[in-house]
Amino acid sequence: MIHIDGAAQIATLGGAGMKPKIGREMAELGLIEDGGIVIEDGKFVFVGSSGEARRYVEQHSGGKPVTVLSAAGKTVTPGLIDPHTHLVFAGSREFELTLRLQGAKYLDILQAGGGILSTTERTREASEEQLMAEAERRLDRFLAHGVTTVEAKSGYGLRLADELKQLRVARRLNAVHPVELVSTFMGAHAVPPEYKGNTDAFVRTVIEEMIPAVARAGLAEYCDVFCEKGVFTVEQSREILMAGKRWGLKPKLHADELVSGGGAELAAELGAVSADHLLHASAEGIRRMALKGVIAVLLPGTAFFLMAPPADARSMIDAGVPVALSTDRNPGSSPTESLPFIMNLACLTMKMTPAEVLTACTLNAAHAIGRASDIGSIEAGKQADLVIFDAPNYQYLQYHYAVNLTDTVLKKGRVVIH
Numbered sequence: 001m002i003h004i005d006g007a008a009q010i011a012t013l014g015g016a017g018m019k020p021k022i023g024r025e026m027a028e029l030g031l032i033e034d035g036g037i038v039i040e041d042g043k044f045v046f047v048g049s050s051g052e053a054r055r056y057v058e059q060h061s062g063g064k065p066v067t068v069l070s071a072a073g074k075t076v077t078p079g080l081i082d083p084h085t086h087l088v089f090a091g092s093r094e095f096e097l098t099l100r101l102q103g104a105k106y107l108d109i110l111q112a113g114g115g116i117l118s119t120t121e122r123t124r125e126a127s128e129e130q131l132m133a134e135a136e137r138r139l140d141r142f143l144a145h146g147v148t149t150v151e152a153k154s155g156y157g158l159r160l161a162d163e164l165k166q167l168r169v170a171r172r173l174n175a176v177h178p179v180e181l182v183s184t185f186m187g188a189h190a191v192p193p194e195y196k197g198n199t200d201a202f203v204r205t206v207i208e209e210m211i212p213a214v215a216r217a218g219l220a221e222y223c224d225v226f227c228e229k230g231v232f233t234v235e236q237s238r239e240i241l242m243a244g245k246r247w248g249l250k251p252k253l254h255a256d257e258l259v260s261g262g263g264a265e266l267a268a269e270l271g272a273v274s275a276d277h278l279l280h281a282s283a284e285g286i287r288r289m290a291l292k293g294v295i296a297v298l299l300p301g302t303a304f305f306l307m308a309p310p311a312d313a314r315s316m317i318d319a320g321v322p323v324a325l326s327t328d329r330n331p332g333s334s335p336t337e338s339l340p341f342i343m344n345l346a347c348l349t350m351k352m353t354p355a356e357v358l359t360a361c362t363l364n365a366a367h368a369i370g371r372a373s374d375i376g377s378i379e380a381g382k383q384a385d386l387v388i389f390d391a392p393n394y395q396y397l398q399y400h401y402a403v404n405l406t407d408t409v410l411k412k413g414r415v416v417i418h
C-alpha cells in the first residue's frame with residue numbers, strides 16, 4: 001500500500017464521468033486542499049482529505065507494509081498525458097533551425113527533400129535497436145517531466161518494412177519502459193522520394209498495402225494523415241482514413257496547420273477522435289467539430305518553434321470543442337519532451353487558464369487516445385498514475401515557468417521518479 005500524505009493540493013480531475021470536459025467544465029479540477037491518496041495493487045483506492053486518508057490506511061492496511069510519501073507543501077495531479085508525438089525516429093535536424101531563421105519555410109524545406117524526408121532517410125537506415133535506444137532516451141525525458149502516457153506515431157518509414165519497424169519499436173518500448181505508449185500509424189506523413197510527383201500512387205500503397213499489414217499485425221490503434229496543402233489533400237486524407245476505419249484503425253488528423261484547408265471539417269465528417277494543430281481551422285470547421293465532439297489537440301510548442309501565431313484556443317473552448325494539449329515531439333517542428341513548458345505556452349500564447357491547461361493535459365488528453373476509463377484523473381478504481389509537483393498549488397505550475405517542477409512520479413502505483 002502507498003499513502004500520499006498531506007498534499008497542499010490535489011487536482012483530482014474527478015467526477016467528469018466518461019465525457020471529455022468542454023467549455024466551463026474545463027476549469028473544474030475537483031480540487032482537494034490538504035489531501036491524501038491511497039494506492040493498492042497499482043490502482044487508486046481512496047482519495048480525500050488528509051485525515052480521511054490516514055483513517056483509511058489505519059482501517060485497511062491490516063498489517064501490510066505501507067509506504068508513506070509526504071506531499072507536504074506540494075501539488076498532486078494525474079500523470080500527464082501526451083496525445084500526439086512522433087516518438088520513434090533517428091537523428092535530429094538542428095541545421096534546419098538556422099535555415100528557418102534565415103527565412104526558409106517549413107514546407108519549402110520538405111519540398112526540397114529535407115524536413116520529414118531527411119528524417120525518413122535516417123530512420124530507414126537505422127536498425128530497430130538504434131531506434132529503440134534513441135526513443136528510450138526521449139521517453140526518459142518525458143517521464144522526468146511528469147508524463148506517464150504518450151501516443152506515438154509512425155511516419156518516418158514511408159514504406160511498409162520501415163513503418164512496421166517504427167511501430168514494433170513503440171510496442172517493444174511499451175513493454176519495457178514505465179511510460180505507456182499508444183500507437184498510431186501515419187504512413188501518410190509525407191510522399192517519399194520514390195513516389196515524388198505521384199501522390200495518388202503512394203496513397204494506393206498506403207491503403208492497399210500498409211494499412212492492412214499494420215492492422216493484421218495489431219501494431220496500431222489509430223490512423224493519422226498530414227492533411228495539408230502540398231502534402232495530402234482532403235480527398236486523399238478521407239480515402240486513407242476511411243480505409244483505416246474499415247481495418248479498425250480510428251481516425252486522427254494533422255489538420256489546418258499551415259493553411260486553412262478543410263481539415264477540421266473532414267475530422268467532423270469522419271467522426272475522428274481528434275483533429276490536431278488547427279492553427280488555421282475555419283469557424284465552420286470548429287463548429288462542426290463541437291457538434292461531433294471531435295477533440296482539438298493543440299500544439300502551441302509547434303507554433304512557437306515555427307514562429308507562427310498559435311491556434312485560437314479560446315474560440316474553440318467557447319464553441320464547446322474539448323481541447324487537449326501535446327508537445328508534438330518530433331525532430332522538425334517541435335523537438336521537446338517538456339509537456340510542462342507546452343502548458344506554460346498554452347497559457348501565455350493562447351490565453352488558456354491554468355485550470356483549462358491541466359484538464360487539457362490529463363482528462364481530455366486521455367480521451368484523445370481512448371484511455372479515459374483507466375487514466376486522466378485521480379479517482380478510486382483508476383490506474384495509479386500521478387505526479388507530485390514542487391508547487392504549492394496548480395496555478396504555480398504555469399507561473400514558475402520553463403523549469404521542471406516534477407518531484408515524484410508514480411506509474412501504475414510504482415514510484416518511478418523520486
Ligand code: NIG
Pocket residue numbers: 086115116119226254257302328330331332333334
Ligand atoms: O506534426 N506536420 C507534420 N508533422 C510533424 C512534423 C514532423 C517533422 O518535421 O519531422 C508535425 O509538426
Ligand code: FE
Pocket residue numbers: 084085086254328330
Ligand atoms: Fe505532429
